Amino acid sequence: MADIQVENLCRTYRTGGREVRALDRVSFEVPSGSFVAVVGYSGCGKTTLFRHIAGLEEPDNGATIFSNGNGGAEHVRPRLGMVFQEPRLLPWLTVTDNLSLALKRSGSLDTGASVREALEIVGLGEFGSAYPDQLSGGMAQRAALGRALCRRPSLLLMDEPFGALDALTRAQLQCEMARIWADRPMTVLFITHDIAEAVTLADRTLIMSSGRIIDDRPISLGRPRSPGNPEFESLRRGILATILAKTHKCKECEEQDA
Amino acid sequence: MQDHAICSDTTKTLWAERERQALSESKGPSMASGVRKKNRKQGYFEVSGSLGRFGVAALLPGVVFLAWWLLGRFEMLNPYLTPTIGEVLGAAEEAFLSGELWAHASVSLARVFGGFAITVVMAVPLATLLSFFPSAERLLVVPLEFIRTTPPLAAVPLLILWLGIGEGSKLAIIILASFFPVFLNVLEGLKRTDSKLLEMGETIDLTPWDAFRSIMLPSALPSVITGLRLGFGYSWRALIGAELIAASSGLGYMILDAEELARTDRIFVGILLIGGLGSLFDALFSRGAETLSRALRLTRREG
Numbered sequence: 001m002a003d004i005q006v007e008n009l010c011r012t013y014r015t016g017g018r019e020v021r022a023l024d025r026v027s028f029e030v031p032s033g034s035f036v037a038v039v040g041y042s043g044c045g046k047t048t049l050f051r052h053i054a055g056l057e058e059p060d061n062g063a064t065i066f067s068n069g070n071g072g073a074e075h076v077r078p079r080l081g082m083v084f085q086e087p088r089l090l091p092w093l094t095v096t097d098n099l100s101l102a103l104k105r106s107g108s109l110d111t112g113a114s115v116r117e118a119l120e121i122v123g124l125g126e127f128g129s130a131y132p133d134q135l136s137g138g139m140a141q142r143a144a145l146g147r148a149l150c151r152r153p154s155l156l157l158m159d160e161p162f163g164a165l166d167a168l169t170r171a172q173l174q175c176e177m178a179r180i181w182a183d184r185p186m187t188v189l190f191i192t193h194d195i196a197e198a199v200t201l202a203d204r205t206l207i208m209s210s211g212r213i214i215d216d217r218p219i220s221l222g223r224p225r226s227p228g229n230p231e232f233e234s235l236r237r238g239i240l241a242t243i244l245a246k247t248h249k250c251k252e253c254e255e256q257d258a
Numbered sequence: 259m260q261d262h263a264i265c266s267d268t269t270k271t272l273w274a275e276r277e278r279q280a281l282s283e284s285k286g287p288s289m290a291s292g293v294r295k296k297n298r299k300q301g302y303f304e305v306s307g308s309l310g311r312f313g314v315a316a317l318l319p320g321v322v323f324l325a326w327w328l329l330g331r332f333e334m335l336n337p338y339l340t341p342t343i344g345e346v347l348g349a350a351e352e353a354f355l356s357g358e359l360w361a362h363a364s365v366s367l368a369r370v371f372g373g374f375a376i377t378v379v380m381a382v383p384l385a386t387l388l389s390f391f392p393s394a395e396r397l398l399v400v401p402l403e404f405i406r407t408t409p410p411l412a413a414v415p416l417l418i419l420w421l422g423i424g425e426g427s428k429l430a431i432i433i434l435a436s437f438f439p440v441f442l443n444v445l446e447g448l449k450r451t452d453s454k455l456l457e458m459g460e461t462i463d464l465t466p467w468d469a470f471r472s473i474m475l476p477s478a479l480p481s482v483i484t485g486l487r488l489g490f491g492y493s494w495r496a497l498i499g500a501e502l503i504a505a506s507s508g509l510g511y512m513i514l515d516a517e518e519l520a521r522t523d524r525i526f527v528g529i530l531l532i533g534g535l536g537s538l539f540d541a542l543f544s545r546g547a548e549t550l551s552r553a554l555r556l557t558r559r560e561g
Contacts, residue, residue, distance in 0.1 A: 056457060080461060088458040092476045092554040101472055102462040151462070 004030040009062035022048040024211040035188045037202035045211040046191045050159045081148030083161040087140040089132040095143045096128035102147045118150035138169035159191045195239050209246040341523040349523035366508040373432025385444035410434035410496045423504040435496030436489035443485025447478030483547035494536050
C-alpha cells in the first residue's frame with residue numbers, strides 16, 4: 001500500500017485571456033490504507049488534483065511523493081488503479097479483454113486469474129464475454145472498477161466514479177465499494193461532489209474550495225453507515241456548512257475587492 | 259435521501275436480475291424474451307428484404323437497358339454511333355473467346371492492384387508517423403496540399419517524359435491518385451482517437467506501441483477503410499485515364515483502339531467492363547468494411 005504526500009501543488013490555467021488558479025498551494029498527506037474523500041463544488045479543482053496525483057498533468061509548482069508505507073519515499077507512481085467519471089471501456093473488446101489489457105504490462109500477475117477474481121469482486125463474473133455496449137451504465141462502471149482492481153493497485157484513484165449514474169445504481173455501487181475496500185485494503189483517494197457519498201465511504205474528508213484545501217475532517221463513524229444516523233447527518237451538515245461558509249466568504253471578498 | 263447502507267441479499271438478487279435483463283435485451287431479440295424491438299422508421303419509402311432491395315437497385319439500370327433494347331429493336335439508333343445491345347453482347351463474346359478481354363482486364367487490374375499496394379505501403383506508415391508528430395504535419399502541409407489539388411492526369415505528360423510509356427508512368431499515376439485519400443483518412447482516423455481512451459491507456463501503463471495497436475488502430479479502422487475504398491476508386495479511374503493517353507494494353511487502351519477502328523460496340527464493352535469491375539471492387543470494400551466494423555463493434559455506441 002502507498003502513502004501519498006502532496007506538497008504545495010499549484011496549477012494555473014489560462015482561459016479566455018484570464019488566469020484561473022485550479023490548485024493553490026495544496027498540501028496534504030494520505031496514510032497508507034486509508035480511504036480519503038475530496039469534496040467540493042464543481043470547478044473547485046478536485047479533478048485537477050486527481051489528474052496531478054495520477055501523473056496525467058504536470059503541476060506549475062509542488063510535487064506528489066509516494067512511499068511504499070515503510071517510510072521510503074519515491075517519486076515513481078505506485079501500482080495505480082484509476083476509475084474515471086465515465087467507464088472508458090474499449091468498445092471493440094469484451095469485458096474480459098478490457099480487463100486483460102490493463103494487465104498487459106503488469107509483469108508478474110496471472111492475467112486470467114486476476115481478471116476472473118476482479119470480475120467476481122465487482123459482480124460481473126457472468127458477463128466477461130459481454131461487450132461494453134451490452135452493459136447498463138452501472139455495469140459498465142463496475143467493469144471499469146474491475147479493470148482498476150485487477151491490477152491489484154496499492155493506490156486506487158476514483159474521480160466521481162458514480163456521478164453519472166442514477167440514484168439507485170449509485171447507492172448500490174457505494175455499498176459494493178465499501179465492501180471491496182473492507183475486503184481488500186488499499187489506499188483510496190475518492191473525488192466526489194456528493195457529501196453523503198463521501199461520509200458513507202471515507203474515513204477522512206478533504207474539503208476543497210477555489211483550488212485550496214479548506215478543511216480536513218476525519219469521519220469516525222462505524223461501518224456500515226446509514227444516512228438516517230444522526231451522527232452521519234451531523235457530519236454531512238457540517239461539511240456542507242463549511243463549503244457554503246467559504247463560498248459566501250469568497251463572494252464577500254470579491255465584493256469588497258470590487 | 260437514499261439509504262446507502264441497505265445492501266441486502268434480496269436487493270442484490272434484484273440487481274443481478276435487472277442486469278441479466280439489460281444484457282439479454284442488448285444482445286437482440288434472439289436472446290431476449292422474443293419481443294422484437296420496433297425499428298425506427300427511416301423514410302417514407304422503405305423496402306425490406308434483400309430481394310426487395312436488389313429489385314430497387316436494379317430498377318433504374320433495367321429501365322435504361324430496356325429503353326436501349328427497344329430503341330435498337332425499332333432501329334431508332336444510329337449504328338455508327340450507338341450499337342444495339344445484341345451487337346455489344348456479340349462484341350463482348352468475341353473479345354472474351356479470343357482472350358483479348360481478359361488480357362486487357364488483367365493488365366489493368368494488375369496495374370491498379372500493384373500501384374494501390376505501393377500507395378498503402380507508403381501512405382499508411384507516413385500517416386501513422388505524422389499522427390505522432392504534429393509539427394512534421396505542419397511542415398508538410400504546403401507541398402502535400404499542392405500535390406493533392408493537382409489532378410493526376412495533369413502530370414501524365416511529365417510522367418511520360420520522365421518514366422516513358424511503360425509501367426512506371428501508370429504506377430505513378432495510380433499512386434498520385436490514391437495516395438491522398440488513403441493518407442488523409444488514415445491520418446484523420448488516428449488523430450481523432452478519443453483522448454479519454456488514450457488517457458486510460460496511460461493509466462494502465464500501456465506503451466505507445468500498445469496504445470497504438472490496442473486503441474488508436476481499432477478506433478481509426480473505419481476511417482482507414484474509407485480511405486482505402488476511396489483510394490482504390492480514384493486509382494481505378496486515374497488508371498483508365500492514363501491508359502487512354504499512353505498505353506499499349508489495358509482496358510483504357512482497348513477503348514482507344516476500338517475508337518480508331520470505329521468499333522463502338524467494343525467501346526461499350528470496355529466502358530461496361532470498367533464500370534462493372536469498379537463497382538464490384540467498391541461493393542467488396544464496402545461489404546468488407548461493414549463486416550469488419552461490426553466484428554469490431556465500431557458501429558455501435560462506446561461503453
